[in-house]
Amino acid sequence: MxxxxxxxxxxxxxxxxxxxxxxxxxxxxxxxxxxxxxxxxxxxxxxxxxxxxxxxxxxxxxxxxxxxxxxxxxxxxxxxxxRPAEPLDIASVQRDFTLRTNDAFAVVVGPALTERVAREAPGIRLRFLPEGDEDPADLRDGVDLDIGRLPALPHDVRSAPLARHHFVTVCRAGAPHAHEPLTVERFAALPHITVTRRGRLRGVVDERLAVLGLSRQVLATVPSHATACFLALSSDALALVAAPVAAHAARTMPLVVRDVPLSLPGVDTGMAWHVRVDDDPAHRWLREAVTRAGGGSVTGPR
The missing domain is CATH 1.10.10.10 (Winged helix-like DNA-binding domain superfamily/Winged helix DNA-binding domain)
Structure with missing residues (x-):
């Protein structure tokens, strides 16, 4: 017509x-x-x-x-x-946002993020989804923000870095080795709890130990950092977790944080979103809130 x-x-x-x-x-x-x-x-x-x-x-x-x-x-x-959009009044926005991330981000950064949402944008609801075998294409309609280690992204997905962190170990404060020097030999000799979504028994730690002619015993693999910390409370094992998680856990649990006596690669974290919300004022506010809350954002090995 x-x-x-x-x-x-x-x-x-x-x-x-x-x-x-x-x-x-x-x-x-x-x-x-x-x-x-x-x-x-x-x-x-x-x-x-x-x-x-x-x-x-x-x-x-x-x-x-x-x-x-x-x-x-x-x-x-x-x-x-x-007419151009009116300036955003975030306090009046009624919106649900779906964030896909891991338990480490939710535990460490989630409190600061939810506190800010409750204070500044009470009409916003956050839906945290767990990581899995996700596809970045989910950002086109089902997920508003992907947070963690980012895979290769399609052309219609935008991203921004959040932080870089390293791995440390935690053990229960009463463990016999809790306050002893942690040499690489002692590190290899102790049982380990590792975080892996896919249940892998070997990783970069084993590769670095093998170069030194050493190997370790993996007592358990778990899919979340929080679970690894809780398991460490009931054994003499070392739990390998992201440094921000370890620091947070040690403030609330009787855990001791120890440096890993190996040179391990750092982990870069970021957030990704679809171009459909790139210029959306409320989504920009959410990204800024995540950036401020997630200066020490964390993720686990994929």
Missing amino acids: QLPDMNLLPALDALLREGSVTGAAARMNVSASAMSRTLGRLRRVLGDPLLVPAGRGLALTPRALELRPRAEAALAGALAAL
Whole structure:
């Protein structure tokens, strides 16, 4: 269907408001002759004279009277649709955001993030989903923000770095080795609890130990950092977890944090989102809130 010339709408509104060509011309800041020609076009488009002689002036036809409120509303709607967005009032936003991340981020950064949401944006609800065999394509419709170690991303997904962290070990404060020097030999000799979503029994730690002619005993593998910390409380094992998780756990549990006596690679974390929300003010606020809360964001090995 061919659309009418929408430039006629402001002129129609002016003519119906003023009830005269001269008044409409002044309202639109055009000449009376130009407005007269526009009235002619409107009469042809609408099939109605709209304004007819009445004594020394003009009168609106019944069709014009019918159109007046509709033209006014249509023009107001068009102007509202084309007007730049109002500044964000985050306190009035009613929105659900889905964040996909791991337990470490939720435990360490989640409290600061939820506290800020409750204080500044009480109409926002956060839905935390666990990591799994996720696809970045989920960001196109089901997930608002992916947080953690980011895979290769498609062209329509944006990303930003959050932090870089390293791994440490924790053990229960009462373990016989809790306050002894942790040499690489002692480290290898103690049982280990490792965090891996896929239950892998070997990783970079074993590779570095093998170079030194050493090996370790893995007592258990668990999918979450929090679980590793809790298991360490009931054994003499070392739990290998991200440093921010270890620091947080040691403040609330009787755990001792120890450096790993090996050179291990750091882990970069970031957040990813789809271009559909790149310029959305509420989503920008969420990303800024995550960045501020997640300066020490954490993730586990994939």
